[in-house]
Amino acid sequence: MTAHILVVDDDPVQRRLLKAAVESQGHVAHLAEDGEAGxxxxxxHRSEISVVLLDLMMPGLSGLDFLIAVGGQEVDVPVIVQTGQGGIDTVVQAMRAGAFDFVVKPVTPERIVAAVANALKVDQRDSKVRPARRSRSGAVQFSDIIxxxxxxxxxxxxxxxxxxxTIPVxxxxxxxxxKEMVARAIQAASDRSSRPFVTVNCGAIPANMVESVLFGHEKGAFPGATERHIGKFIEADGGTLFLDEIGELxxxxxVKLLRAVQDGEIEVMGAARPQKVNVRLISATNKDLIAEVKAARFREDLYYRLNVFPITIPALRRRKEDVPFLARAFVERFSMEQRLPRPLTLTAGALALLTAFDWPGNIRQLENAIYRAIILAEGVELTENDFPQILAQIPGGLSQDRFWSGVSGLSDSLAEAHAAQRHTDRPELAFIDRLPAPRVDDRGAVADNVIVSVDDSGDVRRLAEIEEELIRFALKFYRGQMSQVARKLGIGRSTLYRKLKDYGIDPDDPQKNAA
Structure with a gap:
């Protein structure tokens, strides 16, 4: 179905790229060279527009001003904002102002196409999300991965x-x-889709029972073995065995797992001879297996047998674009499971809160937070106040003006309009107060952003030391968004990763980066 997409961007090159991406899917692109024209x-033409692609940083009427002017969170057309600077605070401002999705520049045509497709799935006029279809068997498909x-x-x-x-993964x-969802999708897309998918949590098995659970035992194989037990390898014969937390084995x-991988046969405890098995292995770990090998806690030969095709799934804090879609999907699913008359909805403020949070427990924590909110919900929509445990962990809170202050380019007329609404039923628009000025030291430098040029003895510091501090600050400032860090520092991503390794910087440890 052909959709009409409004592209609002002051960069002519970017407009052409967006136009090409939109038209490649058979849609019609309407171009506006700045916020006012858009x-x-x-x-x-509001009734014709299906989706808006909006640049946030534009001279004159900015993207945030555009969102406010078209109705904030009440806008009935999905708006996808593009941001190339400003970090997560800018994104949160846009989400609270009613943005449906956001992309970080430089953005690929594939990402734009996916964002538009996701927006078109949402009929916001009816406040309903069209659910993705699951296969009749209930198996997880790649299309189910949000x-x-x-x-x-x-x-x-x-x-x-x-x-x-059948390569080991x-x-x-x-x-x-x-990780398990990805493993199930791999199984469902393989020629073993009709065969068993067996999971084993290696970290949850008592050490003295691991061999029996994996490979099975015959009756009388050891004291207490009163009957024969079929192990997980035999249970998964012909299908896929998912070994979760493999680093805990x-x-x-x-040693016995290595033989099963190498020779395709297992030794059942108490059996007279080995037994052939045809099993596809998918392993998962939250540990650094190389570090485990160096510490002699994981066999090197087994590591190279299993780690033929490694796939790293990034933490949720590194893919915040997924948060709004995951949140909406969980709200819809739990609304159906609780047999609510109609699915609850998430306010723009709630989406902003969920996007701002770093989710140390990743998707599982987000899922549980939404489940709890739906169980306790009293209205027809979820607001920030339905997530008190999350709100309490946001420094400064979203209820204050932290994410609403310093909006660039806000015209006087818009400021006056929204000041008049500050105490009305639209509290989400009460954001035009400015933050206090940055704290400045006696040299006129911002105290929270100082890189000292000389050491305690008065000599100029080594360049490497200053470079390390700058990289640590950039990682903290841009919240670990590696593409943005590399772009702002003016280096390639490969160079950035090499420098992280040289300086021993862990991009996933904000406490160290803050040091």
């Missing part, structure tokens, strides 16, 4: 390729990022 076109970020698009692409073979990532069990 706002005028939108008001004249991804709007380039990082997850890469994960899905690699996983699709892995599904076309290791899924790396923090707890709660969705004891060393003695790793």
């Amino acid at each position: 706002l005028e076109y939108f008001r004249l 991804s709007a970020s380039p990082a997850m698009t890469r994960v899905v692409d690699l996983s699709r390729r892995a599904a076309q073979s 290791v899924l790396e990532g923090e707890s709660g990022v969705g 004891p060393l003695d069990a790793q």
Whole structure:
């Protein structure tokens, strides 16, 4: 179905790129060279526009001003904002002002196409999200994996390729990022889709029971073995065995697992001879297996046998573009499970809050937070106040003006209009107070952003020391968004990663970066 997409961007090159991406999907692109022109076109043709692609940073009427002028969170057309600077605070401002999705520049045509497709799935006029269809078997498909970020698009692409073979796969990532879901999607897309998918949490098995659970035992194989037990390998014969938390496997069990991987046969405890098995292995870990090998806690030969096709699933804080889509999907799912008359909705403020939070527990934590909010919800929509545990962990809170202050380019007429509404039923628009001026030291420098040029003895510091401090500050300032950090520092991503390694900087440890 052909849709009309309004592109509002002051960069002519970017407008052409967006136009090409939109038209490649058979849609019609309408171009506006700045915020004022975009706002005028939108008001004249609002009923025809299906989606707005909006640049946030424009001279004159900015993207945020545009959002406010068209109705804030009450706008009935999905708006996808583009941001190239300002970090998560800018994104939160846009989400609270009613943005449906956001993309970070430089953005690929594929990301734009995916963002537009996701926006077109949402009929905001009816406040309903069209659910993705699941297969009748209930198996997880790649289409069930909610991804709007380039990082997850890469994960899905690699996983699709892995599904076309029986190559051993290791899924790396923090707890709660969705490793098992990716493993199930690989199984469902493979020629073993009709065969068993068996999961084993290696960290949850008592050490003295690991061998029996994995490989099985015969009756009388050891004291207490009163009957024969079929192990997980035999149970998964012909299908896929998912070994979760593989890094927790004891060393003695790793020896037997190595034989199963190498020779395709297992030794059942108490059996007279080995047994052949045909099992596709997918392993998962939240540990650094290389570090485990160096510490002699994981066998090196087993590591190289299992780690043939590694796929790293990024933490949710590194793919914040996915948060709004995941949140909406969970709200819809839990609304259905609770048999509510109609699905609850998330206010723009709630989406901003969820996007601002870093989610140390990843998708699992987000899912649980929304489940709790729906169970306790009293209205027809979820607001910031329905997530008190999350709100309490945002420094300064969203209820203050932290994410609403310093909006560039806000015209006097808009400021007056919204000042008049400050105490009305639209509290989300009460944001035009400015933050206090930055704290300045006696040399006129901003105290929270000082890189000292001389050491305690008065000598000029080494360039490497200053470079390390600048990289740490950039990581903290841009909240670990590696593409943005590299772009702002004027270096390539590969160079950035090399420098992180040289300086021993962990991009996932904000406390160290703040030091």
